[in-house]
Amino acid sequence: MGKVDDYTSGRAAGMLLARDIVKKDGLEELEKEIHFRNITGINTILSKKELDKACEKIKVRTLDTMLTIAVATLHDEFGFGQARCKRFIDRLNLKADCLVDDMASWDDYVKLIKDEIGIEMTIRDND
Structure with a gap:
């Protein structure tokens, strides 16, 4: 009986979430939510906006956290001082902004690193 109760509970929560999305943002936003869930397979009580x-x-x-460990490594292992660490931080933030603004992709950076310095990089999937 537990699976039926879980299914019923999940269905009720989904109906409430759908109602709240329509009330707040309209039917078009609910359609976007459904599309997002169908593509991603994400089933959660959180809406896409909340997620x-x-x-x-x-x-x-x-x-x-990655920037902090990178700067610590550059300083400890390679003797980077304040000026070079600051330049690194500024440049990393610029590259991150390019990703966020869709001016570059992870594939672009992976290819650039391979082509220019011969290092193979991979970005693991979260399957």
Whole structure:
């Protein structure tokens, strides 16, 4: 009986979410939500907007933590001082902005690194 209860509960939560989306943003936004879920396979009680907001926090924190460890490595292992670390931070932020603004893609950067310095980079899928 647990699976039926879980299904019924999930269906009811989905109906409430759909109602709230239509009330707040209209039927067109609900259609976008359905399209997004069909493409991504994401089934959650969060709407796409809420999910995007939560993901944004994760992305920003990930970038901050990776930048911190990169700067620590550049300083500790390669003797970069304040000026070169600052230049690195500024350039990394510029490249990140290019990704966010769709002026470059991860594939562009992977190809550039391979072509210009011969290092094979991969970005793992989260399958």
